[in-house]
Amino acid sequence: MVASLTRRFGDLDIAEEAAAEAFATALQRWPADGVPPSPGAWLTTTANRKAIDRLRRENKRDDKHKEARILYDDDPPESLGAIEDDRLRLIFTCCHPALTMEARVALTLRMVGGLTVPQIARAFLVQEYTMGKRITRAKAKIKAARIPYRVPSAQDLPARVSGVLAVLFLVFNEGYLATGPDTDPVRHELTAEAIRLTRLVRAFLPEDGEVAGLLALMLLIEARRTVRVSASGELVTLDEQDRGAWDAALIAEGHRLVRERLAAGVVPGRYEILAAINAVHTSGRDARDTDWSQVVALYDQLASLDPSPIIALNRAVAVAEIHGPEVALAIVDRLEEKLAGYHAYHATRADMLRRLGRSQESCAAYDHAIELAGNTAETAHLTRRRGQLLRLGNAASGAPEADAGGSTTSTHREKLI
């Protein structure tokens, strides 16, 4: 709705506020008057009216011009295709290279993904105030510098796409591991939206390896969505998931895309490598069949492209499966300075310490992880793990717990960047 309002009124602020006002009006009226026969159309009409009211109130110099456009805008009712085009246009506007990368990501999550400022702030480990300002500043620049609302020309498109992909992956991640104490642990609407938008971009750029890679990555993760959270709302780690309940069609499509990229024989980018890692994880009938040396090799390749500490952390998880938790813990401990504020760092340490029988340290690390984790299913999972550790500690006075082969952190590797 925001996308189509933006197209019509040419202003992100007006579109966003009109949509919000329409929803607020619906909340007020629908309980008393009943839900209208076509709620979507009702909201769109109401939002359009609110936007026009707002434009009139603002009494800008170009009011007349805008009103004229609104009055004579006799486009036929929007088809699904037109709505998709609007979304694509909005994405490219939000991901414009004249904006900082941080602003592009934040703006797309806000305007296209519909996330709140606190949710976005959480996803990027920054203060809400800072994030709010970042978004406001970006919107002001779009308006003042007249950043166009359109899909770039075919000639410019490839260069503009990498920023778009980064943004879509972040939207997907926020859906996959939603933040916020009152949020559902998995926000399917966000993962579905990210996949849909990535398919849309792929339809434009079918030859682009990274677009295919990102789509494959999303599909291979999405395929496991329904079994990732237990009936009691707790995270189920990769090794404990019922593989038979994975979405076979999505896995097959993801594997097909990965094979397509391998066959292309082009040096892979980060999404293609991440997709390949996920293809390895989803290939075995059993988690014990996982080819960990291949996973480590792929992470090495990824680290050479991107020296991010989070990639180093995820690599360490795979290293633990080959060389044991002691070797891996040494790698993880070196990342403390950069990742002390990241819950997965503490969760990974906790798991490795637990496997080494260092229960007290493990417990403290779980405490840190629980404190920092924003996802309700993750928090529940971490809390149970810590509880097991405490009970075990009480029963056997800190005797080492046998490693059940389970790795708490196996799901954290999904939340990359």
Place this chain on the structure above:
Amino acid sequence: MQYLVSVIHDKLDLATPAEMAAIDAFNDRLQTEGYWVFAGGLASPNAATVIDGRGEEALFTDGPFVETKEYLAGFWIMEAPDLDVALKLAADGSKACNRRVEVRPFLVV
């Protein structure tokens, strides 16, 4: 929509004959394609005088209003439908004058 394209430079040398020729060609193109509003090269900041005429008597101070390593060496004012067009023109302008440029929109009142 008008955009100011400022040419940023940090040395006191002037454009070379090859750079001048490229700038002329770029200016011709701006005029032919309808983007031209105005353009000019500026003498060095050493030639600047700051004036404060707010008081009873105008105050004149020798030199630029702020001493910086980088300074405004010249500028274009271009008419472009949106930032994408302005950025492309600015990229070509930067290539022509062989210096970095900054694009800034004029305030729309």
